[in-house]
Structures are given as structure tokens and as C-alpha cells.
Amino acid sequence: MMKDEEIKKLILAEKKRQADGLEMIPSENHTSEDVLSAMGTRLSDKYSEGYPGMRYYGGCEVVDQVENIARERAKKLFGVDHANVQPHSGSPANQAIYYALLDPDDTVMGMSLFFGGHMTHGLRVNFSGTYYNSVQYTTDKEGYIDYNEIHSLAKEHKPKLIMSGATAYPRTIDWKKLRAIADDTGAWLVSDISHISGLIVAGEHPSPVGIADVIMTTTHKTLRGPRGAMILCNGEKSNPLKKPTRTKENIPSLIDRAVIPGLQGGPHNHQTAAIAVALKEASTPEFKKYGKQIAKNAKALAKELKAYGFNLVTGGTDNHLMVIDLNNKFISGKQGEDALGKAGITVNKNTVPFDPRSSFDPSGIRLGTPALTTRGMKEKEMKQIAVWIDEAIKNKDDEKHLQNLHKEITKFTKKFPLPS
């Protein structure tokens, strides 16, 4: 057992915080004990720069097997020729994709952070908006992706790469429309499915496999694995030793060379093992049921919240998340996040399309159902959670009321323990 009492106390405090409240940040989840166990192992001690069978370090015979299993499981689950499971997380994975396919100052197009995209999709202060010439697309007034706008921007700016996927977008993404735009304008198409990869596995969102040139997913969101990321693609078997030209067939080699030696050193072998465990879990019928329930819960919650007068961006959700515009409730996103936090409901403040407020205190909040669904909650519980959300927002300045709500929620969560 851990001897560092100071850190141990905090680890237990975080466990209690999660157990006693409702985690509704849509990019978060609760991993299984098996995934957690894999993370805390001696695999963490081992250096293994390179790839299985081609390492710069000795003693890699065991971690080679771990990485091969993770790669094979990823390939099978998503139906791709090649999987790189080494990126330490989603942002470095996207960086590797840009590095593989672009030169500095090339033009990239991605969805603006302020409309639901991720920082790495071309935000000015991010590497993607600094080292590349970034053109950002937005949404229409209701918050739907505007494919016509993307097409006309692509015709005008001729990007080398179109980044698709999002971090706060509640609707289905039409990969085929994006492919047609990329083909028409000569761009690579990258699909960042970080948020929705678990839903794709469950058949709740169309897969970009066979449509996008490169696919990236983090492993810790709806996929319910450890923090990490994978880059998936089709093409010839990777040969990271040979400098490949930038052709479709060479994408696996381009990606592998970009991850190491391009950007990273040693892979995190404990993380790779935990990804392998999560991928095995994700290939079971139970996981498909789980993914379908995430979406059912999100729809049920959206319906209830609308009945309480909450204004949802796009009017609802097709996936695991929703963005609420709080303007009609006369409360800002930050105030909303704080009030809900005091009641034990963790969400995050978020901009809404064409937000008149700043991103430090935007108009909205973003919330979702992956973690609640992991705890076994269903449509019935979503009804109750909508009541609490409404209560907390209405009583944002009443500390006592919010504390009482937290107590009530903590009592309720005892019926839905964290995975163990």
C-alpha cells in the first residue's frame, strides 16, 4: 500500500469526489478495475523506443508482445490495416498526423474551438494554428456543421488537410460529405473521433473507416480506456526505417515515423497494456449495449432538460453530449458550472455558436452521459438528474440549497458505485 500519505489522501479524496457526485463532462469516463490495474504495473518502468521487433533498447521482448496485442485488437475492433497505439494522448497524436502529412506553413482547415472543434484543429494559439496556416470553419446559427461553408472555404483556401471531428458537437458528422469536399479540393481528410469512438464501436455513429485518410481517437472518452490515443489508417505495412513519400499507400509508414522518431521518445508501456485491456472490453457485446445506452441516456436527458426550458444547441443530441445555451436562464456558463459543481454535478463551461461572451466565461455548459452510463444509470435516472440540474441552476446563489442537493445526490449515487 502506498506510503506517501499526502498523495494517498488526495487519491482517496478524488475517488470519493467522483463516487459522491455525477461526472457529466462528456470527455470523461470511469475505467474498469482491469484497466486501472494495468496502469499501475512494472510496465511503466520499461524504455522501448521504436516499434515491436525494432527497438533501440534491450529487454523489450515482453513489451513487444503487449504492443502487438494492442495493435491487433485496435485493427480488429475498428477494421483498419494499421494502428499506432503509442501517442501519449490526443494532442500529440494530432500533432503526429500534421507532422506526417504537412510541411510548416501548409494550409489546414478545422472546426473552430468556439463552435465545437478542438484546440489542435487549428486554434491560433495552438501549434496547429501557429506552425500551419489555419483556416477555421464554423457552424450555422443553430449549431449544425455547415458543409457548404466548408466546401467554399476549401475551394478558396485549398488546404492540404481538412481536420474533421469535434469536442463539443452534439450531432452526427457526415464523413462522406467531408470526403467529397476533400476530394474536390485535393486535401487529406483526417477524422478525429476522440469523443465518439465508443459510439462508433456500438454502431451509434457512422464510422469514418474507409472514408477518411487518417483517423485519430483518444482512448479515454467513450472508449473507456486509460488516457492515451491511437492513430488508425489503411495502407501498406509500415516500414518506419524507409523515408516514405506522401502517398496514400504510405500513410502507415508516414504515421509511424512521425510518432517516433518524429515527435516522441519511449512509449508508455503500462498505458499500452491498459489500452489493450480496454480494447478487449470494447469488443464485447456488453460494450455495444453500453454505447447504445449512452446515446439513449443523452436523448432522454436532452428531452427532460428541454421540458425545463433549457435551450440546447441544435435543439438536442444524436450522440453522448449536449451543449446548453444558458442565456435564457440569465446565468453564465461559469456560474452554471460553479452552481452545478456545488451540487455535485460536474460539467464544464463552454462557448455556444456565435457566443457574445468570452471563452473564460461563455454562455453555455457542455454535459454528457458516458460516465453516468458506466455506473449503470438509465433513462429513469436521467429524469431525476434533469430535476437536479434545473434546481441547481435556479438556486445558483443559495449555498444551503446547493449543499442539500449535493447530499441528496450523494445518497443517490450509492446505488450506482464506480466500477470495481
Ligand SMILES: Cc1ncc(COP(=O)(O)O)c(C=O)c1O
Ligand atoms: C476531439 C478531440 N481531439 C483531441 C483531444 C486531445 O486529447 P488530449 O486531451 O488527450 O490531448 C480532445 C480532448 O478533449 C478532443 O476532444
